[in-house]
Structures are given as structure tokens and as C-alpha cells.
Amino acid sequence: MNICLSEASKKSAAPVSDQVLFGFDGPSGRILGRGPAQQITAGNAATLETRVTAALATAAPDKMIGGALPFDRDADDCLWQCPCSEAPLPRGIAPQGLPLPSWEMTAEPAAQVYADAVTRALGIMAEETGGPDALEKIVLARTLLVESAVPIPVEALMSRLRADRSVTAFRVALPKGPDHPHGRTLCGATPELLVEKRGRRVISHPLAGSAPRQADPVADRAFADALFGSSKDQREHALVVESILDTLAPFCRELSCPEGTRLTSTRSMWHLGTRIEGRLKDEGTPSVLLASALHPTPAVCGVPRARAAGFIKALEPVARDFYAGAVGWCKPSGDGAWYVAIRCAEISNRQARLYAGAGIVPGSDPMAEAAETGAKFGALLTALGLPQDAALQGVVRNGEI
Numbered sequence: 001m002n003i004c005l006s007e008a009s010k011k012s013a014a015p016v017s018d019q020v021l022f023g024f025d026g027p028s029g030r031i032l033g034r035g036p037a038q039q040i041t042a043g044n045a046a047t048l049e050t051r052v053t054a055a056l057a058t059a060a061p062d063k064m065i066g067g068a069l070p071f072d073r074d075a076d077d078c079l080w081q082c083p084c085s086e087a088p089l090p091r092g093i094a095p096q097g098l099p100l101p102s103w104e105m106t107a108e109p110a111a112q113v114y115a116d117a118v119t120r121a122l123g124i125m126a127e128e129t130g131g132p133d134a135l136e137k138i139v140l141a142r143t144l145l146v147e148s149a150v151p152i153p154v155e156a157l158m159s160r161l162r163a164d165r166s167v168t169a170f171r172v173a174l175p176k177g178p179d180h181p182h183g184r185t186l187c188g189a190t191p192e193l194l195v196e197k198r199g200r201r202v203i204s205h206p207l208a209g210s211a212p213r214q215a216d217p218v219a220d221r222a223f224a225d226a227l228f229g230s231s232k233d234q235r236e237h238a239l240v241v242e243s244i245l246d247t248l249a250p251f252c253r254e255l256s257c258p259e260g261t262r263l264t265s266t267r268s269m270w271h272l273g274t275r276i277e278g279r280l281k282d283e284g285t286p287s288v289l290l291a292s293a294l295h296p297t298p299a300v301c302g303v304p305r306a307r308a309a310g311f312i313k314a315l316e317p318v319a320r321d322f323y324a325g326a327v328g329w330c331k332p333s334g335d336g337a338w339y340v341a342i343r344c345a346e347i348s349n350r351q352a353r354l355y356a357g358a359g360i361v362p363g364s365d366p367m368a369e370a371a372e373t374g375a376k377f378g379a380l381l382t383a384l385g386l387p388q389d390a391a392l393q394g395v396v397r398n399g400e401i
């Protein structure tokens, strides 16, 4: 569906007054967008350029666009346009409210059901090997639903997530709806830069291939070395880098991976990462449109993209919504940064749904992939004050809720 500019502005929702609409706390500081804000008419990826062009054309110079693109390119995005401030990262003590005092956590699906889905995906790949459009990689995710006795404090969660200086802690306000009368916030600690644009300079830093961090430094190094030496993980990673290079190439006059593939880490995970750098042909290309062109990469979807997305819908029992989408911000000049929305949870009053996925390629071990998703929940579980080992169990409870 294509919509004209006047229609785009006509359908914009009523302004939102003083409220944080989006926030990013990362290695280069803090970006905060707060009301008064206008939600840009929600729509799918096919209509994004028209809507963003209309919004940027009428924007005051101090107003940014920020928010979230959903995993599904046909679903509605959530983008806000509002005054935005840049500042150093706040220091100091976390606000009160965490760890959660009483809670119940349910794995949806259970780890074994997830492992069964991985087995089915591996079966499809084995059957199709060598055929046209054969499935080469798929990223399968699962969720943990946390019910808390008290509202989950987003501000406190953000301050705990940003304690890991290797990630970008983020929050995006999602609109209220009949199913979400309290509104929702997508909140997480992403280690993965989808795309950053400054002037003509463009950077992407895809991650794929993972191992959990270990408390013992010798074991930790051994896990990292094994990850780097794993041909299965290197293959899983290379598919992401190839896809990003192919997508960015038409926008760029120079494009390269100057450092090759390296190990990178957060407090809870090791990853394979490749920094991609380019120079744009057109300095005015908005960062949000680069993000939309790239998204979803094989770090969260698969190869070939459309087939992997179809199998994800069939194999995952819980809709992804904004998990594995993109979150970020874009200035009127087009400069901005967009991150892959992983290591995150959708929070709605007393409920949080945590998401984690793992890339599956021939050679993947279903139970090891279930354990990997368990480790990837670690950042959010730690921040909420919930036990790590619960991620592999069915239902876990602490106190009365």
C-alpha cells in the first residue's frame, strides 16, 4: 500500500505530552526523546519512505524521529517525532524497585519444545540441501513470561542494563491499545549495531555466533577460542555479513570490513562480530531508511529471508512483535543510529515478556541452541534480579503474586 504525503500527516495520532518516548544509553552517550511528541502514522516497511519523508520535510530542526521497526516487515512500526536531547551517560545509584520481590516466570515455549522446533528446521534444511531457494539458516526464538506482584520499573531496569558498558540500553514507548491499556515499553540491552550514519560515513557491526561467558577466566578464554575456531559459527556469521554488504552496496561508493571477523563480548555472551564501514553516495539518505533496507538481517531471520520468515511464523508459538526488529533514532539531517532489538523484553505494567533467539545452520545441536537462548536471557534476568537457571525450566515462582 502506498499513501500520499497529505494522508500521512492527516492520519498522525494526537500529540503525546511530557513522557519519555525513546532512550538510548550507549558507549557514545545518551539520546533521549520526550514529549510533546507526535506519533508518525503507523505503517509497514513498504510505506516507510513516504511517511518518513513527509515527517522530515515538515520537522523543526530540533526534532528527531525515534522508535521501533517490528520484526515483520508487513506489521506496523512505532515511530515518534519529538524534541531530543544528547547528554553524557547518567552516573549514580539505580532507582528503587529491583530486584522484583515476588514473581512467576513461564517459559513459552518450554526449552524442550524449542529444541524440537530446531530439530524440525534442521530436517527442512537437510531435505532442501542443494535445491533452488534452499533454507540455509534460520533464527528461532523463544520467550519467558514474567508476572510480577508489583509494576516493573522501567527507569530502574534501564539503569541496571546500562551498567554493562559494552551494550546500548534502550527503551521505546509503544502505543496503548485494547490489549495493552497501560501501554507497553520495549526495553533491552542490545550489543548489535544495525547501522549508524554520520554525514557520508556509514557503519554496521553485525554479530552472529555465540558462546556464554564463564566466571573462571581460563574457561572463559577457552569458550571464546572455541567459538572463534568453530566452522559452524563462522558460517552462521558469514551469511549475515554477506547480506549486509549486498544491501549496503547500492547506497555506497566505498564499503569494506577493515578488521575482518573478531571476537566481541558483553557481560553475559561472546560473539563473532565484523565491523563494516562505508561511504554513502548520497549524504542525505536517512538512517531510518538504511535500517529498514537492512532489516531483518540473517542475524535474526535467516537465508533466504522470505522463506526463513515464513518458517519462523510456523515454528514459533509466540509472535515476535518488536523483538528482533530495529530500534533507533534519526535526525532531520538523516544522521542517526539503529540497533537490532535483541536482549530485550516487552514490559506492560506487572508483566514482562523476554525474548531470545539463536541462529540455526546445518550442524547446530538443538539442546545446545536451547541453552544458548537461556544464556542470552541473562542480561535481562540479571537486571530484573531473577535467577539465570530458571530460563531452562517450565514454570518458576518466588513468593505470592
Ligand SMILES: C=C(O[C@H]1C=CC=C(C(=O)O)[C@@H]1O)C(=O)O
Pocket (backbone or CB within 6 Å): 139, 141, 192, 207, 208, 209, 210, 271, 298, 299, 300, 342, 343, 355, 356, 357, 358, 359, 360, 376
Ligand atoms: C537473535 C539473537 O541474537 C543474534 C545476535 C547475535 C548472535 C546470535 C547467534 O549466535 O545466534 C543471533 O544471531 C538474540 O539474542 O535473540
